[in-house]
Amino acid sequence: MRQFSADYLRDTRRGMWDDREALTDLDLGSRERVLDVGCGTGELSRVLAEETPGEVVGVDADPELLAVAREQTGVETVAGDALRLPFPDDSFDLVVCQALLINLPDPAAAVREFRRVSTDLVAAVEPDNAAVAVESTVDAESDLAARARRAYLDGVETDVTLGGEGTREAFEEAGLSGVSTRRHVHARTVEPPYGDRDLRSARRKASGEGLADDRATLLAGGLSAAEYDDLRSDWREMGRDVVEQMGDGEYRRAEVVPFYVTVGSV
Numbered sequence: 001m002r003q004f005s006a007d008y009l010r011d012t013r014r015g016m017w018d019d020r021e022a023l024t025d026l027d028l029g030s031r032e033r034v035l036d037v038g039c040g041t042g043e044l045s046r047v048l049a050e051e052t053p054g055e056v057v058g059v060d061a062d063p064e065l066l067a068v069a070r071e072q073t074g075v076e077t078v079a080g081d082a083l084r085l086p087f088p089d090d091s092f093d094l095v096v097c098q099a100l101l102i103n104l105p106d107p108a109a110a111v112r113e114f115r116r117v118s119t120d121l122v123a124a125v126e127p128d129n130a131a132v133a134v135e136s137t138v139d140a141e142s143d144l145a146a147r148a149r150r151a152y153l154d155g156v157e158t159d160v161t162l163g164g165e166g167t168r169e170a171f172e173e174a175g176l177s178g179v180s181t182r183r184h185v186h187a188r189t190v191e192p193p194y195g196d197r198d199l200r201s202a203r204r205k206a207s208g209e210g211l212a213d214d215r216a217t218l219l220a221g222g223l224s225a226a227e228y229d230d231l232r233s234d235w236r237e238m239g240r241d242v243v244e245q246m247g248d249g250e251y252r253r254a255e256v257v258p259f260y261v262t263v264g265s266v
Contacts, residue, residue, distance in 0.1 A: 014188070014197075016259075017047045022184035025263040026094060026123050028052040035059060035092040037082050037114065038100035042069030044125070048096070049075050057092075059085065082110045090119045098125040099259075101167060102160045111174035115266055122176055123263045125184070128163030129153065136253045137245060140238045147231060152214055155221025164260030176264030184261055190253040194246055202246055205239025208232045 017023075028034075032054035036045045039058030049056045058073070059080040060066050066077040080086040082100060095114040101107035101124055114122045130153055134145040159166055164181040171179045190198045204210040211218075211232050218228055245251035 016043065016186045019184075020047065020051065022125075022182045022259075022261045023047070023051070025180055025182060025261065026096065026121065028094075031094050033057070033092045033094075035085075035087070035095045035114075035117065036075075037085070037095060037097040037110075038103075039069050039077065040065045042073040042075065042077075044096070044098045045069060045075045046073045049073060054093075083113055085113050085117050087117045089116055091117045093120040094118065094123065095121075096123040096125070099127060100124070101126050101170060102129070102162045103158055105158055107159070107162065107167070107170040108173040111170050111176070115174055115176060118266050120266055121263055122171070122174075122266065123261065124167050124171075125259050125261050126162045126164075126167045127186075127257050127259045128161050129257070130161040131163070131258050133256045134253070136242075137251055138238055138241045138253075140234065141242070141253065144231070144235055144238050148211065148214070148218065148235070151218045151221035151223045151231075153221065155217040155219065163258065164262055167260060167262040171262060171264040174264075176266065179262060179264040181263075182261045184259045186257045186259055188255045188257070190251065192249045192251075194251075199246070202239065202242045202251075206236055206243050207239070208236045211235045 028048065028051035031052040034048050034052055034054060034056045036048060036056065036058045039045045039060050042058055045056055045058040056075045058069050058075050058077045061079065061081055063079055066079060069075065070077050078086060082104065095118040101110060104110050111122060132149060134142045136142055153161065164183065168179050168181060215228060219225065223231065242251055
């Protein structure tokens with residue numbers, strides 16, 4: 001399973017649940033005990049704790065992320081594997097995950113484990129990364145992002161395009177009933193005044209660091225070494241344009257990621 005840093009999780013999930021309508025089917029107001037699987041730094045755990053009167057527990061395999069989640073949310077955290085949850089049967093009335101199934105080779109196996117420890121509902125919030133859209137004041141950025149995304153999707157080992165349809169299939173395979181899905185759009189924007197995260201991201205583009213982190217996956221996706229080098233060169237040039245526009249206060253970027261909140265009954 002791929003590993004993610006605390007900074008990456010905070011950056012990509014920032015502001016995601018400003019609008020919580022897509023969580024309606026989780027019936028959070030009636031929950032007594034909720035489990036957030038693959039909780040990471042606790043962004044979803046915090047939302048669950050704010051919306052439910054009951055207890056929220058976060059579980060993750062990464063102890064460093066769990067430490068951040070405890071500090072930031074105050075929820076109980078437990079180290080554990082999504083495929084072997086360290087809880088007895090029927091321990092929770094809601095088990096939920098966010099952007100976890102896309103990183104697992106067998107999503108249905110995890111959902112079966114969620115079903116084992118739930119008495120009522122199982123829910124998953126999963127993106128369709130093939131449908132991400134980027135708009136930018138730097139002309140080349142949208143096309144370069146799309147080129148990199150296509151190669152990444154072809155090279156990654158799990159189904160990061162799972163979305164609603166793939167999650168529904170995993171739920172039904174795991175024996176859940178009454179499966180329903182709501183679409184939730186997460187828009188991440190960069191505009192003046194720029195924060196420290198925005199400035200770091202621009203510098204990583206200009207240096208090519210961000211693309212270099214995914215080099216192995218991009219090559220596995222069909223790019224030759226020469227094609228990767230060309231892409232990285234274009235990427236760095238694009239990054240320099242981003243930095244220049246930021247210096248003038250003119251840079252704006254919007255990335256739209258469609259997520260699907262899928263819910264099924266035990």
